[in-house]
Amino acid sequence: MTVRVRIAPSPTGNLHIGTARTAVFNWLFARHHGGQFILRVEDTDTERSRPEFTDNITAGLEWLGLTWDEGPFFQSQRLDLYRQAIQTLLDHGLAYRAYDTSAELEAMRTAQKAKKQAPRYDNRHRHLTDDQQRAFEAEGRQAVIRFKIADDRTVQWHDLVRGAMTWQGSDLGGDMVIARASSVDSIGQPLYNLAVVVDDQDMDITHVIRGEDHIANTAKQILLYEALGGTVPQFAHTPLILNPSGQKLSKRDGVTSISDFQKMGFTAPALANYMTLLGWSPPDSEELFTLEAAAPQFSFDRVNKAGAKFDWDKLDWLNSQYLHDRPASELVEMLVPYWQAAGYDFDLEVDRDWLTVLAGLLGPSLTRLSDAVEQGRFFFAEVMDYSEAATKQLRQDGVAELLTATLGQLQAGASLESLEAVKALVSDVVKAQGIKKGLMMKSMRAALMGDMQGPDLTESWLILHQRQFDLPRLKKAVELAQS
């Protein structure tokens, strides 16, 4: 039997990192076993589901490289299937209509809480007589459909991550609602637990891999599988991703959606790599890998049981590792959108080579792609402001002369076609002025960059020279040095 797994996001928000990590594990497991990875959009909640979220989710999965083999399927298009299943349960006496109003249910729960009892449906409508039913209908009440859960039933399964799991029927909250309220001659909107089981069965899902917040649902779903006469898949409940205080990472924790990470300048391979490391550890302890490389090694034996706190430092480090490895030609493609968004002045067509060199210069010092905005800022404008430290440097003894001499060479048409030429010019000035190279370099850094730190000076100078920004900057620096 081939492995078939699925990711079943609900389009009630953008692709969340928790969902994405679950998708990663599913994808890895499918790839490892040469199985299929299916995308199913769980949009049975028509109130909260939105098409733009579906778009965000599919785009995010694609961006991460989590390509699916089948789908996307939409639950909203499969309602007949669910209604048939519900009808079957009704016909077999495994489900029934309950006429409780929300006020009645609320009153029941508050009473239970007051008595320090666990809130649960007390199955009060499980054995309604025909007369009672007609009476409720006469009142104009609608009915939900509840699936019977026997209190004395014990549900057990072997979880691929957690091992033996046991759940008592009485702890499942009473007979569960599987269809929303509707008039008695119809079946209302099917609910999550029912739809999931029908779909997983219909799609021949062999392994259900999801977050551990679904453990209680699993017990309920197993009962539904049995009632519907299908084989029960295997389950793997993965640990949750936690915030710094140890709670399930949620929207309240700030950045949690994949598209946000993307905007912030994280690369897909680094993010995917990091998500894989959250809860799983590779057998060879090599922590830098692609999803493709991880797949052959992936198994639930090495998935941790405890939740994992999200760590920005490590994500940053992973991202920087990917960035430092990228060739300039590849890097420039990733950086250009950020420079464009920042409104920097360049023409992609004519400046491509120049931009590529710049990307190569900045690459090794980038942590996030967005860092290229700040780090690249002064390459895109003819002149810039001078920092305090730079100004101080420019006003040191001998600096005005040194800059004037350099300026003179440039104006005399000194050619700066290569790094060697720049270096030659530097040593010429150093020799002629009888100064230390350090003073020359620091002063030129101050003059050209307006700051005392930044990327390699020689390379930066060459890049600036290609845009003819070095001359005006030098002029301005001389003025500053003499003031």
Place this chain on the structure above:
RNA sequence: GGUGCUGUAGGCAAAUUGGUAAAGCCGUCGAUCUUUCAAGUCGAUGUUUGUGGGUUCAACUCCCAUCAGCACUGCCA
């Protein structure tokens, strides 16, 4: 309140069936390289596996108790 799950250094984690705990990574600190920053390289730092018992020659691994955290407890998914 109930049920379930989890508990190894600041974070992620490793440790085949009990057999020298903390490998590896991030972080932090330092050194080094360099015109600077970052990167890189090298080195240092963390201390007994939530706690208390028990079984055993031997326990992170097994048993009991206890504490804490988290998750779930919807006509959301």
